[in-house]
Amino acid sequence: MDNCKELKEHIDRFVRINSTDFEQILSYVNPVSAKKKQNLHEAGKVCKANFFVRKGCLRLFFINEKGIEQTIQFALENWWLSDYTSFSSQQASLCYIQAVEKSEIIAIDYAAQESMLQQFPQMERYFRLIHQRAHAASQYRLKGLFSQTREKIYLEFCKQYPAFVQRIPQYLLASFLGFTPEYLSEIRGKRIS
Amino acid sequence: MDNCKELKEHIDRFVRINSTDFEQILSYVNPVSAKKKQNLHEAGKVCKANFFVRKGCLRLFFINEKGIEQTIQFALENWWLSDYTSFSSQQASLCYIQAVEKSEIIAIDYAAQESMLQQFPQMERYFRLIHQRAHAASQYRLKGLFSQTREKIYLEFCKQYPAFVQRIPQYLLASFLGFTPEYLSEIRGKRIS
Numbered sequence: 001m002d003n004c005k006e007l008k009e010h011i012d013r014f015v016r017i018n019s020t021d022f023e024q025i026l027s028y029v030n031p032v033s034a035k036k037k038q039n040l041h042e043a044g045k046v047c048k049a050n051f052f053v054r055k056g057c058l059r060l061f062f063i064n065e066k067g068i069e070q071t072i073q074f075a076l077e078n079w080w081l082s083d084y085t086s087f088s089s090q091q092a093s094l095c096y097i098q099a100v101e102k103s104e105i106i107a108i109d110y111a112a113q114e115s116m117l118q119q120f121p122q123m124e125r126y127f128r129l130i131h132q133r134a135h136a137a138s139q140y141r142l143k144g145l146f147s148q149t150r151e152k153i154y155l156e157f158c159k160q161y162p163a164f165v166q167r168i169p170q171y172l173l174a175s176f177l178g179f180t181p182e183y184l185s186e187i188r189g190k191r192i193s
Numbered sequence: 194m195d196n197c198k199e200l201k202e203h204i205d206r207f208v209r210i211n212s213t214d215f216e217q218i219l220s221y222v223n224p225v226s227a228k229k230k231q232n233l234h235e236a237g238k239v240c241k242a243n244f245f246v247r248k249g250c251l252r253l254f255f256i257n258e259k260g261i262e263q264t265i266q267f268a269l270e271n272w273w274l275s276d277y278t279s280f281s282s283q284q285a286s287l288c289y290i291q292a293v294e295k296s297e298i299i300a301i302d303y304a305a306q307e308s309m310l311q312q313f314p315q316m317e318r319y320f321r322l323i324h325q326r327a328h329a330a331s332q333y334r335l336k337g338l339f340s341q342t343r344e345k346i347y348l349e350f351c352k353q354y355p356a357f358v359q360r361i362p363q364y365l366l367a368s369f370l371g372f373t374p375e376y377l378s379e380i381r382g383k384r385i386s
Contacts, residue, residue: 060332062336062339064339064340065340070336070339072332072335072336072339073332073335083329083332084325084326084328084329084332085329085330085332085333087329088325088326088329094333094336095332095336117318121314121315121317121318122314124314124317124318124321125310125314125317125321127321127325128317128318128320128321128324131321131324131325131327131328132277132281132320132324133277133281134324134328134331135277135324135327135328135331136276136277136278136280136281137278138327138328138331138332138334138335139253139265139266139276139277139278139288139331140278140287141331141335142265142266142331142334142335143255143263143265143287143288145338145371146255146257146263146265146371147257147258178338178339
């Protein structure tokens with residue numbers, strides 16, 4: 001397999017892992033390629049893996065009662081994504097994980113991750129910092145969703161993540177922000193005019 | 194100081210820490226008592242501590258543009274709470290942390306937590322599991338908020354957390370679920386009649 005340098009570089013930002021140990025860590029993971037719109041995990045099944053995005057973008061979504069896909073979370077390069085309720089309990093999930101773009105991913109199964117963490121306990125710190133960061137992001141995401149106006153939510157999001165707004169299809173961005181695609185078009189129209 | 198047995202019991206659920214090590218860990222933390230509605234942290238300041246609830250309940254909230262307090266997260270017994278964006282970066286926070294009831298808390302400052310984790314790396318696993326669980330909960334909270342109807346959000350919440358719904362003042366529950374207090378009264382009225 002290849003050297004998964006994106007993962008090594010990402011780990012290096014948080015903890016020290018030497019090259020020999022990293023080679024051992026790689027024996028626990030699987031590189032996966034996904035086409036645009038390919039599902040890596042489907043609702044009703046156990047979410048077996050934790051996914052690291054090397055290139056591309058994943059999203060976690062569910063299908064609501066109207067049959068509409070509602071995006072809960074995106075993962076761009078250097079983010080991990082899983083349905084952590086299902087992954088942690090190894091019970092059936094209510095969500096899907098899909099590639100938004102053609103993506104290169106590193107997948108690690110639940111049991112493999114546990115074994116890897118036993119062998120390399122310093123990786124507990126890496127994942128602690130990753131989840132702490134995600135927990136922090138979700139607190140401020142909720143703050144954003146509860147903010148005064150929908151228009152302000154969108155404008156703040158554009159300011160914080162301009163590259164992301166350019167890159168993601170608008171109907172997915174609308175779903176992520178809790179808007180209808182029509183409402184998002186309306187706000188964007190107002191800004192341009 | 195007392196023996197903080199609630200924290201020991203909680204850690205024991207996730208990792209093995211012997212009594213001698215736990216006594217050392219206690220040298221890094223501070224027990225804090227908070228009156229009902231007492232602020233433990235205020236917006237504009239650095240959120241210096243991570244709080245563990247032994248007894249009582251805390252909430253993380255912000256004040257929106259209309260001057261209304263909007264609750265982002267609650268922490269009952271055995272939950273940790275902080276503004277993790279401010280705590281991780283040690284920069285000014287946009288949120289408040291307040292005791293909902295008279296509460297007994299264990300606080301650990303950022304630098305003390307880092308030193309404690311260096312001395313007891315097995316605690317990295319404990320906090321990794323805590324943040325992974327919180328990350329999981331926030332994914333399903335977002336799923337809940339995006340669900341079809343507000344009434345259904347409330348009913349599902351009651352089913353999942355009946356003791357919590359009984360215990361928390363209704364205006365705080367309304368804020369947490371993104372409702373007005375009037376709308377919550379309306380739903381509750383419909384259920385009783």
